[in-house]
Amino acid sequence: MVRRIANSYRESYSGLPRELWIVALSLWINRCGAMVLAYLAIYLHESKVAMPESEAGRMISVFGVGSILGTLIGARLVEAVGAVRVQTLCMLLAAPLYWFIPAWTETWAIVINILLLSSVNEAVRPANSTLIAKLVSREDRSRAFALQRLAANLGFAFGGLMGGVVASYDYRLLFVVNGSTTLVAGLVLLWYFRLQRLPGEAKPSEVRVPGPVTDPVFIVFLGLFLLSTLVFFQLLSNYTLYLHGPYSLSERQIGILFAVNTLIVVIFEMPLVDWVKRWPAVRVVGWGCALSCLGFGILPFGSTFGFAIFGMAIVSLGEMLCMPLAASYAANRSPVGAEGQYIGWWSMSIALAFVLGPAIGSWLYSITPNLVWYASLGIAGVVFVGFYLLPKNERHTHDPHDVLPAPDAGDLLADSAAS
Structure with a gap:
């Protein structure tokens, strides 16, 4: 019985490409520092900003509006410049936007910062999902997305636990930690993928497909x-x-x-x-x-x-x-x-x-x-x-060329030279 369960776990994780595990590692690092959103309203109310509770709560809505904008922009950018580049660059851009928030005391500056941060942050979501879809075959996509959720959930669990500890010392440290883990996650992708397009990613001028x-x-x-x-x-x-x-x-x-x-x-x-x-x-x-x-x-x-x-x-x-x-x-x-x-x-x-x-x-x-x-x-x-x-x-359409092979590191590095 125990051996059967162990074999089931082994089979559910086997056969996934190394690149997918690198993306999962990056996501886990990023989510380990995901502390700001849970404590944002408390920080804005109790810090030197002294924002009223109702107004501090509305900042979460600003974050939500930025999320919608970010997903729209991210989806378009993926087609224009590639999934790896969008996810990597957005993570690198998000890091200083976390660090800047404690510097502001004016509401308008905080709103702009949060709107920019959430837009850049959520542009990562379609880029990450598209990257996963490109890295594996259609048959493995469900497992690949489940692996990313596993990485995210493990990171969130750790981040939620550590967030309370960090906040007990100084709420401003939350922004430092969240920005730093986002930076490290982006650097992991930059180190491994080197901002190249994936095999099978067409350049914008090469493809016209129905949306x-x-x-x-x-x-x-x-x-x-x-x-x-x-x-x-x-x-x-x-x-x-x-x-x-x-x-x-x-x-x-x-x-x-x-x-x-x-x-x-x-x-x-x-x-x-x-x-x-x-x-x-x-x-x-x-x-x-x-x-x-x-x-x-x-x-x-x-x-x-x-x-x-x-x-x-x-x-x-x-x-x-x-x-x-x-x-x-x-x-x-x-x-x-x-x-x-x-x-x-x-x-x-x-x-x-x-x-x-x-x-x-x-x-x-x-x-x-x-x-x-x-x-x-x-x-x-x-x-x-x-x-x-x-x-x-x-x-939606039946294209005999629509199943892309899962590339290995050699494919990726060779493709970067052509891009």
């Missing part, structure tokens, strides 16, 4: 995914309020719930994604989105810490099925040369949910706390049926 706007199936897919992600981002606001209110959970218990989510994802996501590859990706995404919404929707039917853990386990299972498979579907659905556009639109749906989800949820919560969770149950049903009705095939 997502001509693909109604993908538009419906994004709409359903956006609905479920609106629910998922209740984690950032109303979820903790509800646990602290009707459930009467302590901060320590709420922290344990988030740790349960991270632990489940880190341990089980890679083997699970490898196991479900036998089914059509769009169906698995539908199951995942529905389960994630269901995990939130059952909250009004319990009131204990154990029931909250049960709900979080369902959310975590849905997250593991939905997120890596959705990214893989977006990459596989695109024609060759349009991966950046498709992944950019998918990334923008996440950015939109990040902005709209907490706002819509808070409005429903203000009417009655249970309403947001009943709405989540309704959305679970809608997305389950919606994804089931979508065609099972992933491809």
